[in-house]
Amino acid sequence: xxxxxxxxxxxxxxxxxxxxxxxxxxxxxxxxxxxxxxxxxxxxxxxxxxxxxxxxxxxxxxxxxxxxxxxxxxxxxxxxxxxxxxxxxxxxxxxxxxxxxxxxxxxxxxxxxxxxxxxxxxxxxxxxxxxxxxxxxxxxxxxxxxxxxxxxxxxxxxxxxxxxxxxxxxxxxxxxxxxxxxxxxxxxxxxxxxxxxxxxxxxxxxxxxxxxxxxxxxxxxxxxxxxxxxxxxxxxxxxxxxxxxxxxxxxxxxxxxxxxxxxxxxxxxxxxxxxxxxxxxxxxxxxxxxxxxxxxxxxxxxxxxxxxxxxxxxxxxxxxxxxxxxxxxxxxxxxxxxxxxxxxxxxxxxxxxxxxxxxxxxxxxxxxxxxxxxxxxxxxxxxxxxxxxxxxxxxxxxxxxxxxxxxxxxxxxxxxxxxxxxxxxxxxxxxxxxxxxxxxxxxxxxxxxxxxxxxxxxxxxxxxxxxxxx
Amino acid sequence: xxxxxxxxxxxxxxxxxxxxxxxxxxxxxxxxxxxxxxxxxxxxxxxxxxxxxxxxxxxxxxxxxxxxxxxxxxxxxxxxxxxxxxxxxxxxxxxxxxxxxxxxxxxxxxxxxxxxxxxxxxxxxxxxxxxxxxxxxxxxxxxxxxxxxxxxxxxxxxxxxxxxxxxxxxxxxxxxxxxxxxxxxxxxxxxxxxxxxxxxxxxxxxxxxxxxxxxxxxxxxxxxxxxxxxxxxxxxxxxxxxxxxxxxxxxxxxxxxxxxxxxxxxxxxxxxxxxxxxxxxxxxxxxxxxxxxxxxxxxxxxxxxxxxxxxxxxxxxxxxxxxxxxxxxxxxxxxxxxxxxxxxxxxxxxxxxxxxxxxxxxxxxxxxxxxxxxxxxxxxxxxxxxxxxxxxxxxxxxxxxxxxxxxxxxxxxxxxxxxxxxxxxxxxxxxxxxxxxxxxxxxxxxxxxxxxxxxxxxxxxxxxxxxxxxxxxxxxxxxxxxxxxxxxx
Numbered sequence: 001x002x003x004x005x006x007x008x009x010x011x012x013x014x015x016x017x018x019x020x021x022x023x024x025x026x027x028x029x030x031x032x033x034x035x036x037x038x039x040x041x042x043x044x045x046x047x048x049x050x051x052x053x054x055x056x057x058x059x060x061x062x063x064x065x066x067x068x069x070x071x072x073x074x075x076x077x078x079x080x081x082x083x084x085x086x087x088x089x090x091x092x093x094x095x096x097x098x099x100x101x102x103x104x105x106x107x108x109x110x111x112x113x114x115x116x117x118x119x120x121x122x123x124x125x126x127x128x129x130x131x132x133x134x135x136x137x138x139x140x141x142x143x144x145x146x147x148x149x150x151x152x153x154x155x156x157x158x159x160x161x162x163x164x165x166x167x168x169x170x171x172x173x174x175x176x177x178x179x180x181x182x183x184x185x186x187x188x189x190x191x192x193x194x195x196x197x198x199x200x201x202x203x204x205x206x207x208x209x210x211x212x213x214x215x216x217x218x219x220x221x222x223x224x225x226x227x228x229x230x231x232x233x234x235x236x237x238x239x240x241x242x243x244x245x246x247x248x249x250x251x252x253x254x255x256x257x258x259x260x261x262x263x264x265x266x267x268x269x270x271x272x273x274x275x276x277x278x279x280x281x282x283x284x285x286x287x288x289x290x291x292x293x294x295x296x297x298x299x300x301x302x303x304x305x306x307x308x309x310x311x312x313x314x315x316x317x318x319x320x321x322x323x324x325x326x327x328x329x330x331x332x333x334x335x336x337x338x339x340x341x342x343x344x345x346x347x348x349x350x351x352x353x354x355x356x357x358x359x360x361x362x363x364x365x366x367x368x369x370x371x372x373x374x375x376x377x378x379x380x381x382x383x384x385x386x387x388x389x390x391x392x393x394x395x396x397x398x399x400x401x402x403x404x405x406x407x408x409x410x411x412x413x414x415x416x417x418x419x420x421x422x423x424x425x426x427x428x429x430x431x432x433x434x435x436x437x438x439x440x441x442x443x444x445x446x447x448x449x450x451x452x453x454x455x456x457x458x459x460x461x462x463x464x465x466x467x468x469x470x
Numbered sequence: 471x472x473x474x475x476x477x478x479x480x481x482x483x484x485x486x487x488x489x490x491x492x493x494x495x496x497x498x499x500x501x502x503x504x505x506x507x508x509x510x511x512x513x514x515x516x517x518x519x520x521x522x523x524x525x526x527x528x529x530x531x532x533x534x535x536x537x538x539x540x541x542x543x544x545x546x547x548x549x550x551x552x553x554x555x556x557x558x559x560x561x562x563x564x565x566x567x568x569x570x571x572x573x574x575x576x577x578x579x580x581x582x583x584x585x586x587x588x589x590x591x592x593x594x595x596x597x598x599x600x601x602x603x604x605x606x607x608x609x610x611x612x613x614x615x616x617x618x619x620x621x622x623x624x625x626x627x628x629x630x631x632x633x634x635x636x637x638x639x640x641x642x643x644x645x646x647x648x649x650x651x652x653x654x655x656x657x658x659x660x661x662x663x664x665x666x667x668x669x670x671x672x673x674x675x676x677x678x679x680x681x682x683x684x685x686x687x688x689x690x691x692x693x694x695x696x697x698x699x700x701x702x703x704x705x706x707x708x709x710x711x712x713x714x715x716x717x718x719x720x721x722x723x724x725x726x727x728x729x730x731x732x733x734x735x736x737x738x739x740x741x742x743x744x745x746x747x748x749x750x751x752x753x754x755x756x757x758x759x760x761x762x763x764x765x766x767x768x769x770x771x772x773x774x775x776x777x778x779x780x781x782x783x784x785x786x787x788x789x790x791x792x793x794x795x796x797x798x799x800x801x802x803x804x805x806x807x808x809x810x811x812x813x814x815x816x817x818x819x820x821x822x823x824x825x826x827x828x829x830x831x832x833x834x835x836x837x838x839x840x841x842x843x844x845x846x847x848x849x850x851x852x853x854x855x856x857x858x859x860x861x862x863x864x865x866x867x868x869x870x871x872x873x874x875x876x877x878x879x880x881x882x883x884x885x886x887x888x889x890x891x892x893x894x895x896x897x898x899x900x901x902x903x904x905x906x907x908x909x910x911x912x913x914x915x916x917x918x919x920x921x922x923x924x925x926x927x928x929x930x931x932x933x934x935x936x937x938x939x940x941x942x943x944x945x946x947x948x949x950x951x952x953x954x955x956x957x958x959x
Contacts, residue, residue: 380604427623468534
């Protein structure tokens with residue numbers, strides 16, 4: 001809870017800092033704020049569930065853990081915005097404040113206990129994202145991305161809201177555990193279809209936010225057009241918060257066996273479709289950025305397995321699997337987008353060939369990118385392996401062997417496209433002037449990249465540090 | 471604790487190598503590998519062959535899942551750890567002959583891989599074993615991919631994909647087994663993945679039949695057994711010589727060791743059911759590799775196919791499920807490691823001097839290079855399995871094991887010795903004897919450094935050939951244990 005208040009107040013402060021002529025203070029200030037919030041967040045660890053605002057928000061270990069992921073992700077991402085500091089066109093104070101406010105939305109999504117809070121959280125997060133997607137004002141693609149994201153996003157938010165209204169109509173409440181009670185003890189059985197339609201409509205809304213198929217079509221275009229810095233934010237924070245909110249919804253509002261009979265097949269189908277379309281889509285890309293967009297869709301598929309392996313609690317195999325996976329995925333994704341942004345800024349291209357010869361010109365960038373790719377592919381020694389391992393074993397434990405076999409086959413496919421950047425960096429020579437010159441990287445960014453690579457390897461070698469904490 | 475030291479030292483040294491650039495990295499890299507060899511030798515001297523499972527170390531790696539960082543060595547592990555520790559310095563010395571770009575990184579990757587290899591040979595926990603299995607793969611992918619020949623990107627990609635797909639099947643098998651086990655020793659987790667609890671599972675035969683293929687997939691690709699071998703000749707040819715030595719000298723033994731430790735005792739009924747099929751595939755591999763080797767024009771490719779043929783015999787020995795076959799495989803792993811590394815080194819020495827590996831372009835090296843000729847001949851005769859050399863002991867035991875299981879199979883497998891002599895002696899004749907070619911006119915003999923590298927290998931060729939008891943004694947207890955686990959059910 002402290003983190004929400006701190007972020008709101010300090011975010012506002014950060015906005016006012018923008019009135020100064022110089023941008024130089026903004027980045028350290030923003031990092032300080034996020035560092036502070038990250039620390040404060042952990043004071044809520046193991047304090048038991050604390051409820052706020054008449055039970056509308058509940059802070060427990062689950063929400064603290066996911067708040068930790070989103071704040072940490074934003075914090076390690078910030079160094080890659082350094083280029084904006086000297087860019088007269090960029091409104092840095094607004095960017096940072098929007099990022100900070102969107103984090104408030106993300107935290108509301110992981111701590112909600114009332115559907116209204118979920119809605120507010122989703123909107124707070126999304127509206128900031130709509131704006132940031134279009135922040136590269138003079139770039140047509142960025143404009144297109146913002147418009148697409150906004151139109152589709154507001155449409156699905158409407159659907160989400162409609163779903164909530166139907167659920168309210170059927171149960172008479174917005175509070176999660178009261179919904180759960182009403183689902184198990186229906187007052188009026190004729191309202192059950194309305195309840196389930198409402199639930200499924202909410203799934204559409206949530207599925208859109210986490211880019212799960214078949215609601216993923218916006219992802220590649222929006223990710224590609226959005227400035228890379230914000231794409232990284234979108235594909236990590238939104239996804240981690242979205243899945244935490246999704247799991248909370250299933251565990252606290254719809255754990256009843258009758259409801260499971262409806263949502264389990266739905267989610268399983270979504271999961272299979274997401275894995276298939278994400279991975280097959282990524283194979284055919286020639287742009288590294290679009291590949292990462294499809295890869296982000298495919299990771300939504302793996303995370304959906306964590307939801308399917310639901311055990312009715314915000315702890316245990318399913319929640320822990322989601323937590324570990326989100327953490328490993330966020331770290332690796334920030335690293336890969338970070339490298340891609342630095343390379344794309346210097347070489348003005350985002351295809352695989354733009355990475356040619358990077359191992360010679362920038363060994364550090366190539367190394368970090370490699371670690372990130374191996375982690376996303378789920379190769380041991382990296383966090384991504386244990387992320388997949390925990391989620392898959394949670395699913396096997398619950399008997400979803402067929403689903404896991406399919407997911408394993410899909411991750412074999414994913415090795416194909418995750419190796420392509422590695423091959424370009426290490427096994428191809430620079431093909432022109434731009435790829436032969438080193439990419440400029442500040443010491444600060446190098447440190448951030450090294451930290452991300454270290455975190456990924458630490459998660460892959462000593463997973464016991466965070467595995468099973470929930 | 472010694473095992474942990476053996477595991478941590480190479481990776482620590484690899485990290486420290488970061489501070490040495492270019493040629494300056496050579497001495498520290500070699501020094502680190504020699505320290506590792508001393509550690510392994512110390513382990514061998516303090517090892518008590520009458521007991522199994524020594525130098526054990528346990529750490530709760532992932533407590534919530536019951537996964538342990540459990541390592542330890544019995545005789546079989548020790549033999550392979552010794553082989554690894556012995557070959558890595560030699561492979562590093564061989565790498566010094568080539569002036570690779572970014573040498574420091576190259577040596578660091580070799581040392582890093584050593585940790586993975588030793589981890590595979592000492593792991594006592596299924597998931598640790600899988601983890602180390604992949605730790606060994608990542609560095610070799612980069613060694614072959616970055617410093618390899620023209621087609622390296624394509625070839626190493628195929629290699630990576632084959633091996634990782636195989637090992638994912640193995641992982642799936644392990645996960646299945648994991649869920650059949652009981653609670654971990656500390657009671658924190660509902661299941662555990664220790665080797666001992668995998669051994670004590672009594673799964674129904676129908677389950678073991680499909681489980682066998684899941685686990686065997688990883689080993690089949692790595693060894694490789696026909697028809698999973700298609701990555702092997704290309705990768706061996708395209709990879710730089712030191713990487714080829716790592717692949718053929720040590721990495722391939724991961725597959726055979728894996729079969730002995732993690733397949734036979736874990737799914738004995740599955741092994742029993744598929745035994746014939748695997749033996750037939752192995753024997754097809756023996757003949758197929760040998761016949762293709764006869765037709766090869768490229769020295770490196772020829773050795774690659776000969777390696778395929780020899781591995782086939784080792785697999786056949788393991789799957790004969792006889793004590794003599796398994797003992798033969800244990801000692802042949804050492805012998806093959808020594809011989810193949812030496813052969814690849816000589817092929818590389820010739821290529822460095824002449825710029826070609828094409829047999830048709832070579833000839834008459836004997837006159838300019840008598841020392842090289844002698845070394846080559848010794849290693850070659852070891853590979854052909856001439857009595858008194860290391861290859862003889864291994865192949866004799868292996869063939870006897872296969873004979874014991876089925877005389878016909880033994881007879882067909884025995885052809886390997888004849889065919890081996892055919893292609894190897896033919897290569898020797900065309901490369902070393904005959905008239906000079908334009909490529910070989912200015913050939914120079916081995917330098918002192920190169921000879922220093924080959925001498926330990928040649929010593930081992932005769933040592934294993936004359937006194938095999940030293941090594942057979944070490945693995946005897948482990949082989950008995952493995953067979954006891956197999957026949958128990």
